[in-house]
Amino acid sequence: MKPAAALRDAALAALVAFGLFAPLVGLRTEVAEGGLALRGRWDDVAWLCLLAFLGRFALMALAGRRLHVSVPAWLHRASRYAVPCCLGLVVVLPWLPFVERYELDLGILVLTYVMLGWGLNIVVGLAGLLDLGYVAFYAVGAYSYALLSLSFGLSFWVCLPLAGILAAFAGVLLGFPVLRLRGDYLAIVTLAFGEIIRVVLTNWVSLTGGPNGLSGIPRPGLFGLAFTSEEGGFADFFGLEYDPVHRVIFLYYLILGLALLTNWVTLRLRRQPLGRAWEALREDEIACRALGINVTVTKLTAFAIGAMFAGFAGSFFATRQAFISPESFTFIESAIILAIVVLGGMGSQLGVAIAALLLIGGTELFRDLAEWRMLIFGAAMVVIMVVRPRGLVGTRTPSIALGERRAIGGNYVSEGH
Amino acid sequence: MILDVENLTMRFGGLTAVHAVSFQARRGEITALIGPNGAGKTTVFNCITGFYRPSEGRLTLHAAQGPVALQKLPGHRIARAGVARSFQNIRLFPGMTVLENLLVAQHNRLMAATGWGIGAVLGLSRYPAAEAAAVQLARHWLEATQLLARADDPAGALPYGAQRRLEIARAMCTEPALLCLDEPAAGLNPRESDELAALLLRIRAQGTSILLIEHDMGVVMRISDRVVVLDHGRKIADGPPAEVRADPKVIAAYLGDGDEDEAA
Amino acid sequence: MAYALQQLINGVSLGMIYGLIAVGYTMVYGIIGMINFAHGDVFMVGAFVSLITVLLLGIGGGAAGPGALLLVLLAAMAVTALYGWTVERVAYRPLRGSFRLAPLISAIGMSILLQNYVQVAQGARVKPTGTLVPGGVTLMQSEGFNVQFSYVQMLICVVTLGVLAGFTLLVTRTPLGRAMRACEQDRKMAALLGIDTDRIISLTFVIGAALAAVAGCMYLLRYGVIDFYIGFLAGVKAFTAAVLGGIGSLPGAVLGGLLIGLIETFWSAYFSAQYKDVAAFSILILTLVFMPTGLLGRQEVEKV
Numbered sequence: 007m008k009p010a011a012a013l014r015d016a017a018l019a020a021l022v023a024f025g026l027f028a029p030l031v032g033l034r035t036e037v038a039e040g041g042l043a044l045r046g047r048w049d050d051v052a053w054l055c056l057l058a059f060l061g062r063f064a065l066m067a068l069a070g071r072r073l074h075v076s077v078p079a080w081l082h083r084a085s086r087y088a089v090p091c092c093l094g095l096v097v098v099l100p101w102l103p104f105v106e107r108y109e110l111d112l113g114i115l116v117l118t119y120v121m122l123g124w125g126l127n128i129v130v131g132l133a134g135l136l137d138l139g140y141v142a143f144y145a146v147g148a149y150s151y152a153l154l155s156l157s158f159g160l161s162f163w164v165c166l167p168l169a170g171i172l173a174a175f176a177g178v179l180l181g182f183p184v185l186r187l188r189g190d191y192l193a194i195v196t197l198a199f200g201e202i203i204r205v206v207l208t209n210w211v212s213l214t215g216g217p218n219g220l221s222g223i224p225r226p227g228l229f230g231l232a233f234t235s236e237e238g239g240f241a242d243f244f245g246l247e248y249d250p251v252h253r254v255i256f257l258y259y260l261i262l263g264l265a266l267l268t269n270w271v272t273l274r275l276r277r278q279p280l281g282r283a284w285e286a287l288r289e290d291e292i293a294c295r296a297l298g299i300n301v302t303v304t305k306l307t308a309f310a311i312g313a314m315f316a317g318f319a320g321s322f323f324a325t326r327q328a329f330i331s332p333e334s335f336t337f338i339e340s341a342i343i344l345a346i347v348v349l350g351g352m353g354s355q356l357g358v359a360i361a362a363l364l365l366i367g368g369t370e371l372f373r374d375l376a377e378w379r380m381l382i383f384g385a386a387m388v389v390i391m392v393v394r395p396r397g398l399v400g401t402r403t404p405s406i407a408l409g410e411r412r413a414i415g416g417n418y419v420s421e422g423h
Numbered sequence: 424m425i426l427d428v429e430n431l432t433m434r435f436g437g438l439t440a441v442h443a444v445s446f447q448a449r450r451g452e453i454t455a456l457i458g459p460n461g462a463g464k465t466t467v468f469n470c471i472t473g474f475y476r477p478s479e480g481r482l483t484l485h486a487a488q489g490p491v492a493l494q495k496l497p498g499h500r501i502a503r504a505g506v507a508r509s510f511q512n513i514r515l516f517p518g519m520t521v522l523e524n525l526l527v528a529q530h531n532r533l534m535a536a537t538g539w540g541i542g543a544v545l546g547l548s549r550y551p552a553a554e555a556a557a558v559q560l561a562r563h564w565l566e567a568t569q570l571l572a573r574a575d576d577p578a579g580a581l582p583y584g585a586q587r588r589l590e591i592a593r594a595m596c597t598e599p600a601l602l603c604l605d606e607p608a609a610g611l612n613p614r615e616s617d618e619l620a621a622l623l624l625r626i627r628a629q630g631t632s633i634l635l636i637e638h639d640m641g642v643v644m645r646i647s648d649r650v651v652v653l654d655h656g657r658k659i660a661d662g663p664p665a666e667v668r669a670d671p672k673v674i675a676a677y678l679g680d681g682d683e684d685e686a687a
Numbered sequence: 688m689a690y691a692l693q694q695l696i697n698g699v700s701l702g703m704i705y706g707l708i709a710v711g712y713t714m715v716y717g718i719i720g721m722i723n724f725a726h727g728d729v730f731m732v733g734a735f736v737s738l739i740t741v742l743l744l745g746i747g748g749g750a751a752g753p754g755a756l757l758l759v760l761l762a763a764m765a766v767t768a769l770y771g772w773t774v775e776r777v778a779y780r781p782l783r784g785s786f787r788l789a790p791l792i793s794a795i796g797m798s799i800l801l802q803n804y805v806q807v808a809q810g811a812r813v814k815p816t817g818t819l820v821p822g823g824v825t826l827m828q829s830e831g832f833n834v835q836f837s838y839v840q841m842l843i844c845v846v847t848l849g850v851l852a853g854f855t856l857l858v859t860r861t862p863l864g865r866a867m868r869a870c871e872q873d874r875k876m877a878a879l880l881g882i883d884t885d886r887i888i889s890l891t892f893v894i895g896a897a898l899a900a901v902a903g904c905m906y907l908l909r910y911g912v913i914d915f916y917i918g919f920l921a922g923v924k925a926f927t928a929a930v931l932g933g934i935g936s937l938p939g940a941v942l943g944g945l946l947i948g949l950i951e952t953f954w955s956a957y958f959s960a961q962y963k964d965v966a967a968f969s970i971l972i973l974t975l976v977f978m979p980t981g982l983l984g985r986q987e988v989e990k991v
Contacts, residue, residue, distance in 0.1 A: 279530050283527060283534075285518075285523075288518075289518055292514060294527070295499050297502055297528045297530065297594075298530065298597060404520045415577070
């Protein structure tokens with residue numbers, strides 16, 4: 007494109023930026039004596055307009071030479087070695103010299119989202135059912151564990167499967183009425199379902215503690231060994247000096263184990279008739295019916311299994327925080343998990359893990375800029391979608407092959423309905 | 424006899440698309456369903472294969488295990504009873520490989536072998552043997568449809584003619600008693616049509632009965648044992664190809680003059 | 688009886704606001720088949736621009752004259768329309784014709800972005816303006832209960848009906864409206880016939896955002912307090928209204944908005960105010976499950 011045209015375009019962008027930012031950034035409303043007052047911040051507006059000008063100009067200049075991003079192909083070939091290496095790194099992480107309490111906590115957070123992403127990947131990535139209320143099952147798992155352990159004194163290891171079953175049951179309950187819906191409609195109904203669960207959790211004070219939530223949720227032990235400084239605790243039993251980090255390390259391995267379980271089950275199911283039926287459902291539901299596949303049951307199993315893993319993750323969340331409240335289960339959480347799945351590349355386990363690391367670990371870098379964190383998160387979602395609408399790993403690996411397994415290009419794979 | 428259609432009527436709101444049609448498809452034969460555009464052929468098909476519920480009438484499949492009333496079954500049960508179909512606008516699983524398409528078709532058998540999913544995850548099942556058998560069956564139909572070399576390619580990447588053949592192969596992997604094909608020759612070139620005709624004859628020779636909607640009269644007259652002609656939702660002729668071809672009512676329907684009295 | 692009448696007035700004026708937002712959802716869905724997830728936040732931006740204009744004109748805290756209010760309305764519509772245009776241009780247009788989930792994720796990202804942008808730019812605290820249009824008419828009095836039809840509510844009804852009438856004329860009587868309807872029926876065919884579909888889609892977003900700005904302005908006048916988070920709930924409820932009325936149908940959106948407003952108001956008045964959002968969400972689920980085409984929507988037949 008000619009420089010003159012690019013300049014004109016960039017000037018136009020700056021003008022639009024002025025129109026956008028002048029009222030909302032340039033004039034800040036502040037609570038003052040006797041009402042609200044405005045404070046001008048015109049330097050910020052000037053900077054933003056300049057940024058828009060330069061950004062647009064750079065885009066126009068680059069438009070002719072489209073940068074070829076060859077990450078996925080490279081990633082795919084390297085993944086054979088990269089996956090075991092990464093896994094090894096993740097396993098030994100707690101013992102690395104530079105890893106402190108903060109890094110471990112961050113690791114636990116990222117792994118929780120990896121697990122949630124993998125769980126939702128079954129529903130969205132494999133079965134092609136767009137679920138925007140996934141956090142509801144996470145909440146069901148968390149509250150199940152909290153209530154079971156607080157009211158009946160059941161241990162974490164008994165509650166974990168129970169929470170999974172209850173969440174799976176919730177998954178079927180949601181799945182049943184919405185079986186006929188597709189695409190955006192399904193997304194909206196699941197969103198509404200998630201919000202209903204949250205409103206109920208907030209208002210059913212006698213059971214859930216309402217907005218104050220539940221606290222004092224018991225911590226899990228390792229084969230009956232509690233992570234306390236008392237006699238008979240973990241440290242005492244092994245003759246170690248008591249250190250609160252022991253429990254953090256234990257929690258780290260617990261969520262790692264749960265996440266790997268999710269991954270293992272998913273990978274296994276993908277090579278089984280059930281997993282293939284999920285993918286076939288994503289590709290063409292009518293053809294599935296004509297081949298004798300019970301579409302209802304197949305969809306419900308996807309909902310149930312996906313919800314079950316969210317339930318596991320939920321009870322882990324409850325036991326780690328020892329405190330839960332409806333605040334933790336807002337729509338934004340569902341959106342984050344869905345974003346992880348879609349940005350990772352639908353159906354790709356590796357992509358989901360990378361996306362979780364990028365999104366959760368990445369926004370953690372902006373932790374000190376609390377208000378900016380979600381702003382950057384939202385912008386990142388838009389930018390990544392515009393640049394790579396198929397996600398980081400846009401190819402699909404066949405579940406079986408006569409000869410060599412070759413990745414299938416994303417343009418053939420359907421996105422579900 | 425494999426399929427008995429009695430008095431089939433299908434109404435959409437005020438429109439009667441199929442009006443009291445009765446015909447039979449005989450076991451081990453190829454029965455063709457022909458008629459001008461809008462005659463109700465695909466509607467009859469959709470009733471037989473469970474995509475529509477007929478307003479009236481009975482559809483009986485005389486399967487190996489005894490007669491089955493198709494009009495009472497939900498869609499996926501019809502396939503299990505032994506009716507497989509293809510679609511006028513091809514419906515493959517485009518992002519899955521050719522082989523995967525054929526394994527999805529054997530879902531119910533494989534699912535039973537995995538102990539409905541649970542056993543398979545734990546690795547406690549007869550699944551590997553069942554899968555090997557399924558791959559064997561898939562290989563057989565891939566050879567029959569000349570698709571073996573493309574088994575590991577995504578179905579969406581196949582050329583049009585190959586996609587049509589794959590759809591037939593996929594239907595055959597359900598091991599049906601009755602194969603229903605909706606315009607399988609549409610869009611094929613003459614050589615591909617010939618190959619299709621040979622394939623259908625081979626399927627018939629293996630003991631599967633075929634019900635066929637087709638516009639390509641060359642194919643129909645060459646391979647059909649029996650032809651049923653529909654026009655404006657009613658059956659106007661039924662018999663061997665030679666007889667039907669000479670029927671004045673059929674000629675009139677295709678040339679378009681029997682329309683005057685019904686056009687109102 | 689008097690109490691019910693009061694709820695009816697409240698419900699209708701609330702429903703008008705939902706209806707205005709719902710029109711934006713339904714137009715965009717009709718023309719490009721996507722849920723513009725960020726539309727609720729565009730409404731929120733409209734409310735903020737109204738607030739800022741009110742403060743600029745120095746009419747905060749006191750009664751505002753009709754001229755000033757008109758100015759506020761026009762400023763909000765202009766700026767918000769620019770936001771609508773930009774959202775489409777930046778987040779949706781590059782994704783047109785690509786993978787179907789991508790625009791939805793992009794829209795969710797846009798919604799998060801707008802929300803947090805306003806939070807950063809304007810602060811997280813709620814913004815009270817006080818009553819801008821005080822007073823009203825007492826319609827009837829019984830057992831010490833006054834049925835009030837406030838001037839704000841009258842204003843909402845009059846402005847909404849006026850804007851919707853203008854909008855209906857635009858869609859049914861102008862070449863632009865004809866082009867929009869053509870794109871809605873068949874975008875490819877419209878493009879083949881020489882309609883600049885990109886421009887029409889842009890205009891759809893602009894008009895939808897302008898209507899949302901009217902809703903935002905009315906919301907500000909009615910409640911006198913806004914924050915950066917009002918877009919989410921209002922958005923979901925307006926979307927419910929669009930679905931209930933039959934998505935793609937413009938009169939349906941307004942009808943749906945009125946129904947949702949009435950149901951919500953009566954639900955809070957007679958059952959439980961805490962669970963009023965559950966009412967809206969349940970209606971959404973029930974409508975989609977049992978009546979996916981809504982009240983005035985077109986029937987879709989599954990093609991095999």
